[in-house]
Amino acid sequence: MVTQSAASTSNPSELVQPINKTAHEFDKTTLDALLARRFFFAPAFEIYGGVAGLYDYGPTGSALQANVLNEWRKHYIIEEDMLELDTTIMTLSEVLKTSGHVDKFADWMVKDVQTGEIFRADHLVEAVIEARLKGDKEARGVKDEPVVEEDDKKKKKKKNVKSVAIKLEDDVVADYESLLAQIDNYTGPELGELVRKHNIRNPATGNELSEPVEFNLMFESNIGPTGQIKGYLRPETAQGHFVNFARLLEFNNGKVPFASAQIGRSFRNEIAPRQGLLRVREFTMAEIEHYVDPLDKRHARFHEVKDVTLTLLPKDVQSEGRTETTRMTVGDAVAKKIVDNETLGYFLGRTQLFLEKIGIDPSRMRCRQHMANEMAHYAADCWDFEIQSSYGWIECVGCADRSAYDLTVHSIRTKQPLRVQQKLDQPRKVEKLDVQFDAKKFGMTFKKDATLIKETLLGLEKDKLQCIKDELASGTSSVRCADGKSYDITPDLVKIEPITVTEYMREFTPNVIEPSFGIGRILYSLLEHSYWAREQDKARGVLSLPSVVAPIKCLIVTISQDAELRAKIHEISRKMRRIGIASRVDDSSASIGKKYARNDELGTPFGCTVDFATIQKGTITLRERDSTNQLIGQVDDVIEVVDQLVKGTIDWSGASAKLESYSGVQDVEE
């Protein structure tokens, strides 16, 4: 609460309390308490003991989420005329088999052979080795270095393992450090070998661990009463876009580029979720699939974002083991080929603007490029917007170039042409390479894989075909297919010859650029970035949410329980509701100061107070959350100013120009 001495200050300029969020240490415990107490979110089925990785959003969290999604819809779907979709969560297993999720969307787990406790293998190995290195430092008397910002990305995966001060041999330390640097890179069997080699056990029991077993992260279920139709809860909304591509393309009159967009729930059955909203089993995503001509990835509105500055962490820097970032405009990043193309650059720029608009601190946001070994199985290139919070740097938005992967595999599997036909302005003679197959031999050699290999060969670009032709000239060549395997081919199976053809149409499978937003992660990061406490009242926090996303825009209170004043606040509330301002009346008997403090916790940016002057002169006061500054004016004038503040057409200094400043009644303590 505000101290008495501050409350009795009468000079309004002294009431301005500049926000200095970083001046005091971030206190996660008090933020967590606030978020629970004011029901932003809570563990699902809490009264039943809860289930790890499942959370419910309460009234404040739901409103915050609805406002963020509403801004997202305006910023992307409406602004860019995207085609919105709403597809099913329950997904036919065959679709996810084709997309590769049934085979590859898995993590490795190990079991305590005695208790059956389950761990994610890579996380456990990492945690145990890190604890041993820490113990070594303690034994050597080396003080643990303060965590470098860029390094605490690792923290997000750490399971709490206590270190014991034991000195290690120098070569063991080097071995461990090299192991940790590659921890994202090991296969399951390799992790099993590490467990044996380094005698890694369950830290809690000391028991041995089982061999790593693959665990698919999709929730499985059966559709219909026969149990014969298998379904999965979608792990991403993207496949719902791709299977509808033909209809979407037709809706867009057969032309690319265009984008589809979808907001909805997805599910991942995490092995051992921790970290609150950052690693959950059910979450809201917002995904865009932007379809482009693979030969022309320019973007018509690129000029609008070319001057937006990004904080970049490219892959070549990371592969040298460094983590320093570079500030660069989108235009420069694309010109220098750090970001591959205009469309990818366009979405990075637009996303930077979006995240800033909803209140993410730009200094705690960076674009990190994926290294080759960590890319999802479908991705050709990928940049993550990472946001820093107390959990370290966390991926919150992924911008991936999924290439033509998904549309190609679905097209092959369903025999539906998921391709764009483009009429050429002029028919053109083209030198092509014609691929001919010895149908019988080819079929006998490759059996069930024959069609896939054939389609792949027929779909290759000319230079790639030329390479294969050259290789065949001297014997065997090979072709890599969408199933991830390479197949050897020989001249008796396939002949490649140059021919000249006249083309009237061009046909191609579009590439897909996918910005994919994890809404829960963004919300949690936003709450941390918005949270601070006033010097005078550290127990109660303030959430400095931008008014565009704040759950409630305006608090309406009276200074007393007088019936006439109480009637007035409900009248003001009705007026605000009519023009669409989400306001909240607090007609409880708490003090004004307490009412303000309660609403600072909710991030409510403005507050109107009714007092006896309202009856006598028709005025009310208007308070701004961060500065606690107050203005005064006629009821309707103040409502209009609030409306403009909420819509963002004026800011507080604009408001101060329209209304008188006020110093009569202050934030008083309860």
Place this chain on the structure above:
Amino acid sequence: MVTQSAASTSNPSELVQPINKTAHEFDKTTLDALLARRFFFAPAFEIYGGVAGLYDYGPTGSALQANVLNEWRKHYIIEEDMLELDTTIMTLSEVLKTSGHVDKFADWMVKDVQTGEIFRADHLVEAVIEARLKGDKEARGVKDEPVVEEDDKKKKKKKNVKSVAIKLEDDVVADYESLLAQIDNYTGPELGELVRKHNIRNPATGNELSEPVEFNLMFESNIGPTGQIKGYLRPETAQGHFVNFARLLEFNNGKVPFASAQIGRSFRNEIAPRQGLLRVREFTMAEIEHYVDPLDKRHARFHEVKDVTLTLLPKDVQSEGRTETTRMTVGDAVAKKIVDNETLGYFLGRTQLFLEKIGIDPSRMRCRQHMANEMAHYAADCWDFEIQSSYGWIECVGCADRSAYDLTVHSIRTKQPLRVQQKLDQPRKVEKLDVQFDAKKFGMTFKKDATLIKETLLGLEKDKLQCIKDELASGTSSVRCADGKSYDITPDLVKIEPITVTEYMREFTPNVIEPSFGIGRILYSLLEHSYWAREQDKARGVLSLPSVVAPIKCLIVTISQDAELRAKIHEISRKMRRIGIASRVDDSSASIGKKYARNDELGTPFGCTVDFATIQKGTITLRERDSTNQLIGQVDDVIEVVDQLVKGTIDWSGASAKLESYSGVQDVEE
């Protein structure tokens, strides 16, 4: 398309084509074709052959749904300060065990013993018996009566079974008719008996059917890697509200009445879904749980809806086998106790207003009260808003009084007090009946059920307790518990004695009034109610959607491909976007008439046309979809009129007062 003669008419008044949707027969085939062609919705995974009961919404369907949900949110959540929630779909099995869904949320199915084909037992019995009765009528030469509106509710459940003209004995006809009247009333074993008694077989194969087996309609899955935590996809959002009740009550400062609200997906694994969007396995619901004092179900805003007229079909009328409805105001219905209380009446009135606002035809909407035998296991009273479509009368909104059922069972199971404490203005002395147990005997007699019976007895009202006391005086009494069973109690187990106590607090479990909306069903009904075709162009339909829900509000076109005109439409589009009007540019080379017709199919209420006068005089024309009337004005004036039309602050006659009428360029055919 509009015919040439109509197109050349130059008198604007003749351009007015009054809508007469009922004048021509409703053509479901052309509507279905329109909905597929313009991608309102389509079978999910269509390129994989689809799965019954799963549908994806395309850009038009998604936008329509988003607009309907947006209106819902404004009409209910914002207008009434409801506490919005966003809870998980994946639900711990224990929660749904407690709520009764694991045991009771099931349908009976039968199998063709040869082919394994599965049927919903009641639907199949009904279809076969109906077909036999129809065959009897054919054999008797009785013309099938035209379907009476009120009767075709049954149609929704019918599986297509062909009738064969075979005359039946008179007593068999009577038997069949009595069977059909009670079809919703049979248990599984009874259905099995009917199958045997009437020799009902699979109509397609003539094979025998298995005994009916219960099939739970919830999708099941496992949470986490051990397979030991069982989960279900929620069949309703309601349980997510109830398990959070304690937090919600605290958020509302411990007071009732208040309401929580949630929009989200739910799942029901239907045995054999047909009927498009009306019976699906995954659907969006919008549910309100309104918590009230069981002794005071008045509603503070009841006066606002008391004059709203409802079309009622009460249960006593139905139990007499009649289906005629009564038009009555909400006020009268509550005063006459046809609707039980103000709160239920309030939501019926509010829902009538909501459905009318989004465009449901009031003459095809009725409130039907549930008869005792068809009520859900948790409901104490229930009124359905049924909407008539080509599938008959379909439940689209259920308004149920769930009593204290859910909060009571969750409270008993979790031992959490889900109750409201109300401080009394004055302490009061009350004559009470004190219930005492012989703990040991009681426990030994009832074992695991002891706690439930004890809690139930302790929670009974005084008169009920007095009855039990009286019965115990002469021997045995019984108590009915929330598990649906009755337990006998005797004087050696329980003693009930009068005592006098002083009370300072009143404590009670709130009752819950639940309006629950099936959004997909409402959307489909709305599409049918909005659909018609112009006399001159029956092949292309018009969707007369209210502008508040129309996917796109305004079409922007030019009369030619001139570059200057094309630049103009994009400029107008930007202006509209800035003030939030969802508009769509059509700069294709199609004729104006064709462009209009295309957008009539999408339900776009307004169209702006740019022509050479736009360059010379700065004017554009404005067309209204239903009448095809046109107005003309300066660009900015027209945009302002469109804004007001979309916001609903003026209607078309208001627009006609602000702009000149126009007759220069008409809807011309392509």
